[in-house]
Amino acid sequence: MAAAAPSSTAAGVDTTLNPRVASLKPSKTMALTDLATKLKEEGADIIGLAAGEPDFDTPGPIIEAGIEALRLGYTRYTPNTGTSALRKAICAKLESENGLSYSPEEVVVSNGAKQCIWQALLATCSEGDEVIIPAPYWVSYPEMARLAGAAPVIVDATPEEGFKLTPDRLRAALTPASRLLILCTPSNPTGAVYTREELEALAVVVAEHPRLLVLSDEIYEYIVYPPAQHHSFGALPGMFERTLTVNGFSKAYAMTGWRLGYLAAPHHFAKAAAVIQSQSTSGASSIAQHAAVTALGMGPGGGPLVQQMIAAFEQRRDFVTQRLQQIPGVKLAPPQGAFYVMPEVSAFAGPGIEAKGFGPVPDVDTLCRYLIERANVALVPGDAFGAPTCIRISYAASMETLGTALDRIAAALAPDNFTHS
Structure with a gap:
């Protein structure tokens, strides 16, 4: 440039x-x-x-855990990628609720899911790459792609299609430069939730392109209204190695000010995101991490x-x-x-x-x-x-x-x- x-x-x-x-x-x-x-x-x-x-x-048990962290002296730096206790708890949650099997070394805890998305983009995209973004989209996706040196490719998902990307529209948008597809389900800003069948149809198209990865933004995972159900893209057949899953505590646990999110990805991608974090913010708040262990222990679906x-x-x-x-x-x-x-x-x-x-x-x-x-x-x-x-x-x-x-x-x-x- x-x-x-x-x-x-x-x-x-x-x-x-x-x-x-x-x-x-x-x-x-x-x-x-x-x-x-x-x-x-x-x-x-x-x-x-x-x-x-x-x-x-924020629910009372989480607040009490934050207070406990202060009283017990959990006020120092944590390991760059998060405390062992929290990363193990995240792995257990992903295994039991999402069908995703990660090791703690494949989890990076950050200062909010937004940081996780940014680090995932920076770790995987190069100059000249394209990032496929269904519209309507969260406002930061295109700007993050540009900041990482990639070109955002906006693909319209119309109201008639339930604001959901279709396989045909995805296939038409892909080129040899396509590197990352961003999916957000449940969606900000539309509230759309993809069915398992809809995700499986998209996965067929993804599998046709060897370079294509998927960033699955699942920050609204628990906020789903029946009969809709949440499904993790990385749990689909053949998609685990291609998927970087982002989640966090802000929305479902009402922990926006605690600033805590996490990225779960195959080891080489997680390691790259961890290196970026080590040279920028380093580890997230020790107090928030201690409280998050309690949050994950409140039960399936948040309890x-x-x-x-x-x-x-x-x-x-x-x-x-x-x-x-x-x-x-x-x-x-x-x-x-x-x-x-x-x-x-x-x-x-x-x-x-x-x-x-x-x-x-x-x-x-x-x-x-x-x-x-x-x-x-x-x-x-x-x-x-x-x-x-x-x-x-x-x-x-x-x-x-x-x-x-x-x-x-x-x-x-x-x-x-x-x-x-």
């Missing part, structure tokens, strides 16, 4: 950035969450439904306390879906997992559409600005996820908050508020 042209300030300081960094786009989810926080601090009555963060407290949270998410999913489907012009299929809905809102954003007293609404970015100004509700425009006619709504909030937010959204999207030319 050619060096960027030097630039300077009046003081004569060269302000040149690495071209890969200079080309990165900031996360819209974080930007809108920060905006909502700023407006709240200024006194505005803003409801933020942009962030992917459970509104529940009763986690299942109570998931039952609440399902109730909210049903409520939000019903309310959105009652708004004329909103199109939505009920999600099967995670805690997001992604309605199609092209009836309110596009050429020739105006909101009374606001002005033209040419795209969903503008629609989200309209909603934060007129409804005091912060949402994320779908173009951040590769879905330019959709918006993402997180229902990780109380029923009371969601009810107020949906009342405001419905009022703001009333047909009388829009004109079409």
Whole structure:
């Protein structure tokens, strides 16, 4: 890659950035969450439904284990890839719940699943490689691929297809440069959950390409609503050696601030990710790791306390879906997992559409600005996820908050508020 042209300030300081960094786009989810926080601090009555963060407290046994870690003096550096106790517990969980057999040496514990994904990309992708990313996608996947020197290849998964990648679309996207396919099930941002049969059909295509690996992002694994079920891609016949599995504790255990995730992969890939980590952050928090052992010991599926949270998410999913489907012009299929809905809102954003007293609404970015100004509700425009006619709504909030937010959204999207030319 050619060096960027030097630039300077009046003081004569060269302000040149690495071209890969200079080309990165900031996360819209974080930007809108920060905006909502700023407006709240200024006194505005803003409801933020942009962030992917459970509104529940971390379960009590996990909190007590964190306190115990402090009292017992577990406050020093841990081994780079994680404590032996935690990596063994992760291996036991993957074996019993996912049908994946790893040794502790094939597990890397990191400061969140996001770091695991980044290290997996950096370890496996080279300049000129392509990363296949089904859209809608989590906002960071394409930018991480670019930062690793690879080219993101976006493959649309349409609402009619349940926002799921099909074998035909995958096969059409693959080239000799294809190196990594990223799958997220249950999905952020759509809530789609792949069936075992759908994953097996994709695995047939993957097997046709010797260089192709799969990064399976399973961070929402436990947040699945019947009759949907979660299936790990690496457990499919012939896929173990090709798959890098990422998971963590943030979503299901409401441990976002504890910053803990893990990568499980064949030894050569895990070792490469560990080397990257050793030269960047080193090991994750010793306190969080001690607490995570307790989390994994709470039972299959996270145990009763986690299942109570998931039952609440399902109730909210049903409520939000019903309310959105009652708004004329909103199109939505009920999600099967995670805690997001992604309605199609092209009836309110596009050429020739105006909101009374606001002005033209040419795209969903503008629609989200309209909603934060007129409804005091912060949402994320779908173009951040590769879905330019959709918006993402997180229902990780109380029923009371969601009810107020949906009342405001419905009022703001009333047909009388829009004109079409």
